[in-house]
Amino acid sequence: MFLNPFTSLTWAYQLYYYLCFRTHRRRSLFESKGAQLTELVSGICARHNYHLLECQPHSNQLRCLVSLQPHEPISKVMQTIKTNSSRECSQQFALEKPVWARGFLAKSVGRVRIDPVRAYLEQQSRHHGYDSPVLPPIYRYRAGQPVTLAAAHASFELNHHLVFATCHRQGVFSSSLGKALSE
DSSP states (O other), rough: OOOOOOOTTTOOOOOOEEEEEGGGOOOOOOOOOHHHHHHHHHHHHHHHHHHHEEEEEESSSEEEEEEEEESSSSSHHHHHHHHEEEEEEHHHHHOOOBBOSSEEEEEESSSOHHHHHHHHHHHHHTTTTOSSOOSSOOHHHHHHHOEEEEEESOOOOOOOOOOOOOOGGGOOOOHHHHHHHHO
């Protein structure tokens, strides 16, 4: 018996996204049609192999939680869901076009939350052995206001935690040198 090794994780749905988009001009189109809209979106996701974990229709917006494969770009997924649901809503509910407003919110949701990450980062000085260095304290740079990066159809915050360790963890960086390096 010959087995072919896996070359990709096509079966893994490991990226979770919270999606939200509104009706055109925030019209209340789905007050009594929430169940039908949920069924419609579930069908669209099933046809395109997106795992719809939860769908919350409101009168003027739709909120979803989806699980995607790594090769599926979120912009293409949103385009597919919005385009197909707009067309099918127009036909099924006799709605005038456009159904959805321009743009959407897509926020990645992971198992890691920001509070445990912050707690982890606070413990790193003790873990790496530089909580009581021979020289003055290690310089820590923190942005006062988080910077939001934006592209044509996306915005996100990007955070990094870098640890530079010297040989045998000897304290060689002063606070002024740390500040100069980060600048």
